[in-house]
Amino acid sequence: MTTSPRALQGVKVLDLSRVLAGPWCGQLLADLGADVVKVERPGAGDDTRSWGPPWLKDAAGEQTRDAAYYFCANRNKRSVTIDIADPEGQALVKRLAMEADVVLENFKVGGLEQYGLDHATLLKMKPGLVYCSITGFGQTGPYAQRAGYDFLIQGMGGLMSVTGRADGEEGAGPQKVGVALTDILTGLYATVGVLAALAHRDRTGEGQHIDLALLDVQVACLANQTANHLIGGMTPRRMGNAHPNIVPYQDFPTADGDMILAVGNDGQFGKFCEVAGKSEWSRDERFATNAARVKHRAELIPLLRQATVMRTTHEWIVALESAGVPCGPINRLDEVFADPQVIARGLRITLPHTMAGTVPGVANPIRMSASPVAYDRGPPMLGEHTAEVLREWLGVDA
Known part of the structure; x- marks a missing residue:
């Protein structure tokens, strides 16, 4: 009350x-x-x-x-x-x-x-x-x-x-x-x-x-999906957890599970590459810009998956968060309500x-x-x- x-x-x-x-x-x-x-x-x-x-x-x-x-x-x-x-x-x-x-x-x-x-x-x-x-x-x-x-x-x-x-x-x-x-x-x-x-x-x-x-x-x-269709003349298709306009922006396997990697700009991609020990990717013309990464998605994603499985989800999150790269776990609902941010915000x-x-x-x-x-x-x-x-x-x- x-x-x-x-x-x-x-x-x-x-x-x-x-x-x-x-x-x-x-x-x-x-x-x-x-x-x-x-x-x-x-x-x-x-x-x-x-x-x-x-x-x-x-x-x-x-x-x-x-x-x-x-x-x-x-x-x-x-x-x-x-x-x-x-x-x-x-x-x-x-x-x-x-x-x-x-x-x-x-x-x-x-x-x-x-x-x-x-x-x-x-x-x-x-x-x-x-x-x-x-x-x-x-x-x-x-x-x-x-x-x-x-x-x-x-x-x-x-x-x-x-x-x-x-x-x-x-x-x-x-x-x-x-x-x-x-x-x-x-x-x-x-x-x-x-x-x-x-x-x-x-x-x-x-x-x-x-x-x-x-x-x-x-x-x-449907937001950007309808815009892609009406303006771009394309019919969006199912892509699993991938994003039609941003790469990498999806789930990736880790040593003990999975994580979400949500790279929103080229600077964040460069930081990810540094953390992953693959700084050369950010200089590769196929991957240097988001538009290039979208075009060469099929080449980049397998490389990323090979890298992400080398660490645990927690290890990736600690390293990437400290570098300012958006990432996170895929929580079950019991894990959601145990999350310290959810608890701090009083969501239950x-x-x-x-x-x-x-x-x-x-x-x-x-x-x-x-x-x-x-x-x-x-x-x-x-x-x-x-x-x-x-x-x-x-x-x-x-």
Whole structure:
């Protein structure tokens, strides 16, 4: 708990979303101080509550009904259970929306119209409302009615075409990223859109509808790969851990494992060569500049691999860090949370939980000096705050 001022103090958010992209946005807004009320299905709740194992255990060590997945995107919120298929439930949600500054939802296109909870209806009732819709393919276009999931979008949006081992290598083939990155990125874009819309509303009094599509976000976030394609006329391909524009910038074997070498400029390459005892490489016209190294990648990488296996990962990291060459280990998650930098930054946090007492989590990475992120609540139990929220927001008695 903290008494520091909150960046979004006074902002009310009605979160009708579930799974990851929408809840990630809601959690970020809640971390920044917004009062986020999550509306869930009675008896079931957010889909991710059942996406286990693993499951949370209560204070007595007994397994609860909530999967670990749910806890990654729902802290600092309050949970209300309302059946929106019931007319009385629809009326309650409409009343909550009229008290809110922001509504988040990720139903299929048109899915909330039958309940009178769509953006057109609610914006007509409250013109200053910020209404954010997250779907797989957006509100328009030939795919608008399709359901969209992160894995599907990683494939359709091009990410898997540049992720995985290169053709001709053992294990070659397209590969998804190890987390639902498209959902996460969509949640971040949604947060930016909501904050921009709130700033617009504060200036003009005008609310608006935000239309976010996972496919749009995935294509937008291919960054240099799309630039390489659109400007360079090339179709990027899978390269394993190698980089299409920088060499050497990938993993290398060591005497006891592997390490990452991330050489960002010619000066760093020269320093690496000195540490490796191969200063002649930095003077070789094939390797002297990054452009030359990219062109002669197939010749350079085997030479580097022959050199890196001569020392342990720790020995390389100590030597290269002292020389100012970016490098690092490839950590498992247990090693991540044991890393002294991760510990110093306080990335593992402990949150309160009604049944478990406490539950571990990961800190919000935003560090604000005047209005810091706060962790007032752990992820809520299903319907834990129904009576509280209806009383506070609507004046409804027991």
